[in-house]
Amino acid sequence: MDALQALLSANLEIEQDVYIKRLGVNFRIKAISTKDLEKAREQCTQVSGKGSRKESVIDTDRLNAVLAVKFCVSPDFGDKALLAKYNAANAVECVGKALLPGELAKINAAGTELSGFGDDEEAEEDVKN
Template sequence: MSDALKALLGTNTDVKATVHMKRLGTDFTVKAIDGDTVSRIQEQCTHYSGKGNKRTKHVDENAFGMLIVAEGCVDPDFSNAELMRKYGASDPGDCVKKALLAGEIARLSGKILDISGFEDEDEDEVKN
């Protein structure tokens, strides 16, 4: 049996990590999300302008980050009714936007994507 096959058979996709949030003085727990979820979120954040050959695709990176955090953050749960009420949020993504600073959203979404397998390939080459 190959090492790659052994590795796949011996692992699971339930990957979690903690991210320290300095301003709040606590750790958030995030989880890996699957490719279908990332694709769905990216599709939600993609808008097109123009027609025919001039049609261009625009991804709202801010909305993408907020939705990644809303989906991948385990603790706190941004769909918590009390939390959403406190921030006057209409949905978990809106709650992320209202409760966190831009840099905090970027750190959390980056970590979620990283543990989901979207880490920078150049980093891996340096480590090897």
């Protein structure tokens, strides 16, 4: 199959399970689009200074929480019962309160890989073989 045929037959709706040991359950995550990634970055970027001293700063903790919400199909961190349980105003705040830092990192690592940010060296080895 050539590259054109591969793109024409590609499925962008990719999902997988990520096991969260502390909870003993799988979270269902999905790949996100470039547009979703750009929106997340915009949501977490603040501009400070003026003129030539203007600088954009990304709040990486908030970005990690926003991405986890975007990656998660299940659970829905915007669920009213979950928001009430963790006394959170929104899904992004809820994910930060409900998950441990390592769990958040695990979801984001799996989500970014699913979205095409995998290990290039591994892919090169697969191509060689």
